[in-house]
Amino acid sequence: MDISPSEPTLNFCQACAVRNRAICADLDPGELQALNSIGRRRKVEAGEQLLWEGDDAIVVANVVEGLLKLSTQTAEGKEQILGLAYPSDFLGRPFGEKTPYGVEALTPALVCTFQRTDFDRFAREHPRLEHKLLERTLAELDRTRRWMLLLGRMNAEQKVATFLLEMADRLAPSTCGADVGSLGQMELPLSRQQIADVLGLTIETVSRQLSKMRSENVIDLPSRREVVIVDRGGLEDRSA
Amino acid sequence: MDISPSEPTLNFCQACAVRNRAICADLDPGELQALNSIGRRRKVEAGEQLLWEGDDAIVVANVVEGLLKLSTQTAEGKEQILGLAYPSDFLGRPFGEKTPYGVEALTPALVCTFQRTDFDRFAREHPRLEHKLLERTLAELDRTRRWMLLLGRMNAEQKVATFLLEMADRLAPSTCGADVGSLGQMELPLSRQQIADVLGLTIETVSRQLSKMRSENVIDLPSRREVVIVDRGGLEDRSA
DNA sequence: CGACGCGTTGACGGAACTCAACGTAGGTGG
DNA sequence: CCACCTACGTTGAGTTCCGTCAACGCGTCG
Numbered sequence: 182m183d184i185s186p187s188e189p190t191l192n193f194c195q196a197c198a199v200r201n202r203a204i205c206a207d208l209d210p211g212e213l214q215a216l217n218s219i220g221r222r223r224k225v226e227a228g229e230q231l232l233w234e235g236d237d238a239i240v241v242a243n244v245v246e247g248l249l250k251l252s253t254q255t256a257e258g259k260e261q262i263l264g265l266a267y268p269s270d271f272l273g274r275p276f277g278e279k280t281p282y283g284v285e286a287l288t289p290a291l292v293c294t295f296q297r298t299d300f301d302r303f304a305r306e307h308p309r310l311e312h313k314l315l316e317r318t319l320a321e322l323d324r325t326r327r328w329m330l331l332l333g334r335m336n337a338e339q340k341v342a343t344f345l346l347e348m349a350d351r352l353a354p355s356t357c358g359a360d361v362g363s364l365g366q367m368e369l370p371l372s373r374q375q376i377a378d379v380l381g382l383t384i385e386t387v388s389r390q391l392s393k394m395r396s397e398n399v400i401d402l403p404s405r406r407e408v409v410i411v412d413r414g415g416l417e418d419r420s421a
Numbered sequence: 422m423d424i425s426p427s428e429p430t431l432n433f434c435q436a437c438a439v440r441n442r443a444i445c446a447d448l449d450p451g452e453l454q455a456l457n458s459i460g461r462r463r464k465v466e467a468g469e470q471l472l473w474e475g476d477d478a479i480v481v482a483n484v485v486e487g488l489l490k491l492s493t494q495t496a497e498g499k500e501q502i503l504g505l506a507y508p509s510d511f512l513g514r515p516f517g518e519k520t521p522y523g524v525e526a527l528t529p530a531l532v533c534t535f536q537r538t539d540f541d542r543f544a545r546e547h548p549r550l551e552h553k554l555l556e557r558t559l560a561e562l563d564r565t566r567r568w569m570l571l572l573g574r575m576n577a578e579q580k581v582a583t584f585l586l587e588m589a590d591r592l593a594p595s596t597c598g599a600d601v602g603s604l605g606q607m608e609l610p611l612s613r614q615q616i617a618d619v620l621g622l623t624i625e626t627v628s629r630q631l632s633k634m635r636s637e638n639v640i641d642l643p644s645r646r647e648v649v650i651v652d653r654g655g656l657e658d659r660s661a
Numbered sequence: 662c663g664a665c666g667c668g669t670t671g672a673c674g675g676a677a678c679t680c681a682a683c684g685t686a687g688g689t690g691g
Numbered sequence: 692c693c694a695c696c697t698a699c700g701t702t703g704a705g706t707t708c709c710g711t712c713a714a715c716g717c718g719t720c721g
Contacts, residue, residue, distance in 0.1 A: 253570050256661040261573045263566045274563070276556050281563045308548035315555045316516050322562045323514070323521045325569070326503045330493050332572035333501040333621025337677065373700060381573025386677055388701055405686075405700070421496040577709070613668060623710055628669055645668065645718085662721105669716075678708085684701070691694085 192217045193293070202269035203243050204313040212307060219299040225249070225286040232273060232284040241273030241300050247290025248370045251282045252378065262379040264325060267351060271317055275301055287370045332381045340380040341390040342419035345400065349410055365410030394419070432457045433533070442509035443483050444553040452547060459539040465489070465526040472513060472524040481513030481540050487530025488610045491522045492618065502619040504565060507591060511557055515541055527610045572621045580620040581630040582659035585640065589650055605650030634659070 194205060194213045205216055225231050225247070232240065234253055249266040263282050266272055272284055275297060295303075304311045331343055352367045369376070377384045391408075394400045399415040400408055410416060434445060434453045445456055465471050465487070472480065474493055489506040503522050506512055512524055515537060535543075544551045571583055592607045609616070617624045631648075634640045639655040640648055650656060 251566075253566070255570060255574050255579075259574045261570045263569055274559065276559060277563075282566060305552065308551065311548065311555060312545065312551060315551060315558065318555065318558045318562060319514065319516060322558060322565060323517075325562060325565050326491075326493070326522060329503055329565070329569060329572055330495060330501045332569055334495050334499045339495075383678060384700080385679085385702085389677095392701070624668080625670085625711085626709060629709095632669070665718105665720085667717085667719105669714105671714080672712090674709105674711080676707105676709085679706075680704090682701100682703080684699100686699085687697090689694105689696080691692105 193220070193222050197245060197293070199243065199245055199269040204271055204310055204317055205243070207309040207313055208307065212310075216303060216310075219303060220293050220295050223292055223294050225290040225292060227286055227288050227290075230283060230285045231292065232280050232282075234280060234283040236280045238274045238277050238280045238297050240294050241271070241275050241297050242295065243293040244268050244270045244272060245291040245293055247286060247288045247292075249284050249286045249290055249292075250371075250375065251284055253282045260378045261381060262375065264321070264328070265351075265379075270321075271314065273297065275304060275314070287375070337380075337382055337386050337390050338393075338419050339421070340382060341376075341387060341394070342416045344376065344380055345408060345410065346413075346416055346420055348408075365413065367408055367410075369406050369408055433460070433462050437485060437533070439483065439485055439509040444511055444550055444557055445483070447549040447553055448547065452550075456543060456550075459543060460533050460535050463532055463534050465530040465532060467526050467529050470523060470525045471532065472520050472522075474520060474523040476520045478514045478517050478520045478537050481511070481515050481535050481537050483533040484508050484510045484512060485531040485533055487526060487528045487532075489524050489526045489530055489532075490611075490615065491524055493522045500618045501621060502615065504561070504568070505591075505619075510561075511554065513537065515544060515554070527615070577620075577622055577626050577630050578633075578659050579661070580622060581616075581627060581634070582656045584616065584620055585648060585650065586653075586656055586660055588648075605653065607648055607650075609646050609648055 192214055194200060194217045195210075197203075197205075200206065205213060208216060220243075222245070223242075231242070231249065244266050246268055249272070251263040251266060251272075252260055253263060254260045265287075266284070272292070274280055304314065331340055335343065348369065349365060349367055352370075371379070373384045373387050376382075377387045380387065391400070391402060394416075395402050397415070399410075399412045399419070401411055402408060432454055434440065434457045435450075437443070437445075440446065445453060448456060460483075462485070463482075471482070471489065484506050486508055489512065491503040491506060491512075492500055493503060494500045505527075506524070512532070514520055544554065571580055575583065588609065589605060589607055592610075611619070613624045613627050616622075617627045620627065631640070631642060634656075635642050637655070639650075639652045639659070641651055642648060
C-alpha cells in the first residue's frame, strides 16, 4: 500500500520506464511533478488481483512493468479474458462509476495508481494528458474490435495461430535481445487455461491445437511455458 | 455529397436532433458555429456504405438519425459485425491513419461528416469536445468488451436472448410511444444474416433459436422484421 | 404468373466440449 | 537425496452443439 519509505517524496515519474510511452509522455516537468504527487507506485505479485469487476471505480493505474489480464465472466462462471495490459497501458475506468472488468497480474508487475477522482480532476485540467488517454483508448478499441473477429468467426486452429503470432509480436520488444526474437522463442506469461480464456476455447482444445502444430513442425514446445516459432509462414497460413 | 442548396450556410447544429447528446453537447454557440462550418450533413440510404475498412481515414462522422453497422471480415470473407451506431454515436477513426472497420447504413440515416484532418485540429483546440469524445470512446470500449463475453463464452440460445434484450433496450427510446415499448414489440432493423453476423452464428442457427423461443412462448414473430417479447423473464433466464 | 430474395425447417457431419485417465515438472518433507 | 504430492498439461473416448447442405415456404416485385 505505502510507497517505499526510503524515497518519500521522490518524483518517480522522471525516471519512469514508461515515461515516454504512457499517457504522461507529453507533460512538462511541472505537470509531471503534480501528477507524481497524486500517484503511488505499487508492486503487484503474479496472481494478485488489482481491480475487481463491479467494484466502485476507485482506482485507475498505469502499467510500468509486467503483464496483467483484464477479464470478466458469465453468470455460470465461465471466464473470458478481455485483453492484456502491457507496460505503458492504462487500467481502470476514468469518468465512470463501476470498474467494468477485473484486473489480475500474470507476472510480477509494477503499476502507478491514482485515486480515480484525483485522476479525473487532473485529466480535465490537463488537455494534453486527456488527449494521450484518448489516443490510447481509441487504439485499444481498435484492438478489441479486431479480437471480436477472432472470437466470433475463427476456428480453434486460427485462434491459436493468431494468438501465438500476436504474443510473439508483443513480447518481442521486451525480450529484445534481437536474436532471441528472430529465433521465435518466447516464454508465455499465460497458462493453458488463460490462453483458453483469451481465445474462448477450452484448455483441452488449446492443448490439442498446440500439439498438432508441433507435430506439423510449425512450432516447438521445449517446456510448458516456452514456445518456439519454427515456421512463421506456416503459422500465418493457419491464422488466415 | 453536397449539402442541400436551399440552406447553404445555415447552422445545422443549433436545431440538431442529437445536439444535447452527441460529442458537441458541451460547446458554446460560437464553438458550435465553428464546428458547423467544417461539417456537412449527409443522407445515407439503407444498405449504402459510408466508410470502407482499410481506406485512409479521411472522414469521421456523427450519427444524427438512423442505425448503422460497423463490420469487418476474415480472410475467407466471413463477416463479423463489431457494433451498431445509433443517433449521437460517433463514427470513424480520429487521430488515425486507416479506417479500422467498414460502416454501412441499416436504415436510412442522417450523418454529420467532417474531414478527419479538420476534425482532429478542431478537437485539439477544444478540450471540451475532446473530453466528450473520450467519454464516448470509453463507454464504447466497455460495451465492446461486454460483447466479447457473448462471442467467446455464450451458446446460441444465450446469444440470441441477449441480443433481443439489448435491441429492446436500445430501440425503446426512439420508438418511445411508451406503451409500444412496454408491450415489448419492436421492428428489427437487421436481417437474419445481420443478426448472425452480430452474434458470430449462422443464419440457420439464429432462425432455429428464434423459432424455438416462439414455440416456448417467450417471444412472438408477427412478421420477418417484427419481434414481440412476450416473457421478458424467460428471455433473461435464457441470456444468463 | 413466375422469379427472386429472404427465412424456415430438416438431415447430416464434424469441430469443439465434456469427462476421464494418464504423464510430467516442481516443490516439500521425511 | 529421493519419494511423494500437487498443479498443470496431454491424450483419448464419447457426446453435443452448431455449421453445412439442401429443400421448401412465403411475400414482393416486375
